[in-house]
Amino acid sequence: AARLDDPNLRILDCGMHLDPDPVDTYQVRSGAEDWRAGHIPGSVHADLQRDLSDTASEFRFTWPDPNHFAKATGALGVGDGAQVVLYAPDNHNWPCRLWWMLRAHGFEAAHVLDGGLKKWKAEGRPGSTEETRYPAASFTAHPRDGMVATRQDVLAAIDDDATLILNALTPEQHAGGGAVYGRGGRISGSSNVSSRSLTNPETGA
Numbered sequence: 001a002a003r004l005d006d007p008n009l010r011i012l013d014c015g016m017h018l019d020p021d022p023v024d025t026y027q028v029r030s031g032a033e034d035w036r037a038g039h040i041p042g043s044v045h046a047d048l049q050r051d052l053s054d055t056a057s058e059f060r061f062t063w064p065d066p067n068h069f070a071k072a073t074g075a076l077g078v079g080d081g082a083q084v085v086l087y088a089p090d091n092h093n094w095p096c097r098l099w100w101m102l103r104a105h106g107f108e109a110a111h112v113l114d115g116g117l118k119k120w121k122a123e124g125r126p127g128s129t130e131e132t133r134y135p136a137a138s139f140t141a142h143p144r145d146g147m148v149a150t151r152q153d154v155l156a157a158i159d160d161d162a163t164l165i166l167n168a169l170t171p172e173q174h175a176g177g178g179a180v181y182g183r184g185g186r187i188s189g190s191s192n193v194s195s196r197s198l199t200n201p202e203t204g205a
Contacts, residue, residue, distance in 0.1 A: 001125050004041055010077050010084045010134055011043035013117075014094040018181065025182055028060055034089050040120060041128040043087075046076055048094060052101065061097075063148060066141035069105055077134020078107075087113035087120070092204070093168075093195050106142025118204035158189050165190040 003009050015031025028049045035045040046052065051072045054062040064072070078084055084102065086095035095112045102110040113120065121127065149157075157163035167190045172178035174192035176185040186192070199205065 004126075006083070008081065008083050009042075010082045011040050012046040012076060012078070012084065012086050012095075012098065013039050013043045013088065014046050014048060014086055014098050015088040015091070016048055016094050018179075020179060025180060031089065031094075036129065036131065038127050038129055040087065040117065041126050041130070042132055044076055044132065044134060046086075046098060048097060051075070052098065066105060066143050069101065070139045070141040073102070073105075073107075074137045074139040077137050078102075079137025079139050082109065082137065084110040085113050086110060087116045089117040090204070092116055092199055096195075100147070104144055104147035105139075106144055107139070115200075115204040122203065154187065158187070167192045168195040170194050170196060 004011075013031065013035045015034050017029040017031060018026045019029050021027045030045070030047050030050065032045045032047065035043070039045075049055070049061060052064065052069065053060070054064045054068065073079075084107075086098050088094045092112065095116070099110050099112050115122075154165065157165055165187055167174050167186045169181075169186075169192070170178055171192055171194060173180070173184075174186050174190075174194075
């Protein structure tokens with residue numbers, strides 16, 4: 001809040017929605033309309049599916065190649081030397097995903113806003129509906145090894161006692177019920193730590 005006028009600060013609203021679909025399991029819906037209705041002053045919306053994924057893939061949220069990611073990130077105003085704060089109106093999985101993607105591409109100066117927009121509003125901090133854009137920037141991707149597992153990595157890990165596979169969905173989804181994103185259930189041998197269990201349901205912290 002004290003640095004909203006910092007010219008090196010980039011605030012990205014990462015809100016997204018997964019709407020159930022009886023035919024296609026779910027549809028991805030951008031959170032841009034939520035952002036337009038009210039956001040942290042000076043922030044821009046980052047669309048993780050449309051802009052920050054490989055949209056040529058048959059699967060949603062597929063990892064983009066470094067050049068694609070660098071171009072899309074630079075278009076959001078995130079470049080070398082920037083300080084980045086990521087948040088969402090409610091579901092913290094989205095800013096955490098982009099935080100991970102940035103780190104995997106060698107960018108360390110990214111932070112997730114504790115509590116997101118929910119906590120920001122509860123503390124009486126300023127909001128805005130003004131649509132602004134950061135100037136385009138030059139992002140240099142430095143992909144780091146060991147940050148992304150391939151299908152073959154996971155298959156090899158299933159029978160490897162030295163590797164832990166975690167499912168971050170709800171316990172109900174881990175058991176095969178609840179909202180299903182594709183085939184129900186879990187990867188064989190995986191354990192469950194629901195991402196929802198890692199935040200305070202009242203404050204979002």
